Amino acid sequence: MQNFVPRRIFFTKGVGRHKDKLQSFELALRKASIAEFNLVRVSSIFPPGCKIVQPADGLKNMAPGQIVFCVMADNATNEPHRMIASAIGLAVPAEGEQYGYLSEHHSFGENEEKAGDYAEDLAATMLATTLGIDFNPDKNYDERKEVYRMSGKIVRTRNICQTAKGDKKGIWTTTVAAAVFVSD
Secondary structure, X not given: OOOOOOOEEEXXXXXXXXXXXXXXXXXXXXXXXXXXXXXXXXXXXXXXXXXXXXXXXXXXXOOOOOEEEEEEEEEEEOOOOOEEEEXXXXXXXXXXXXXXXXXXXXXXXXXXXXXHHHHHHHHHHHHHHHHOOXXXXXXXXXXXXXXXXXXXXXXXXEEEEEEEEOOOOOOEEEEXXXXXXXXX
């Protein structure tokens, strides 16, 4: 069996609107530049030593129809003016041989900052519990983030988030955010 561990990843997002829900999703994928691939959703492990690249760098060696693994969050509504969000969070450990975490979050009524921070918090909390970092889960994320960083065990966190308001005429609005693994 082949040991497939991605060495590169990129983050992308998009929004689509259409009278049909599926077409709305397709348009969001197009906006994110990943519609031409056969996307396979995977769970949320950030491989040890994986390098974050720009979408253009990740896409340049990919071919239409290629099977591509990703962690994806998506959300859709056909309710006028309803706020939707899709976010991916990332937490990278300081120890290079240790894996990190990606998280997906989809919500209603949250702005980009709130949904993005929530996704980032999910990833950081999963990594913190794996690394045995002692923290109070009842504290807000900003306070816990400081504990995570002070531990020296979590080197970086980030998120990518796409928000949109439901179309005023009630056509489908879809958001996607994705962490796309690049196979070499």
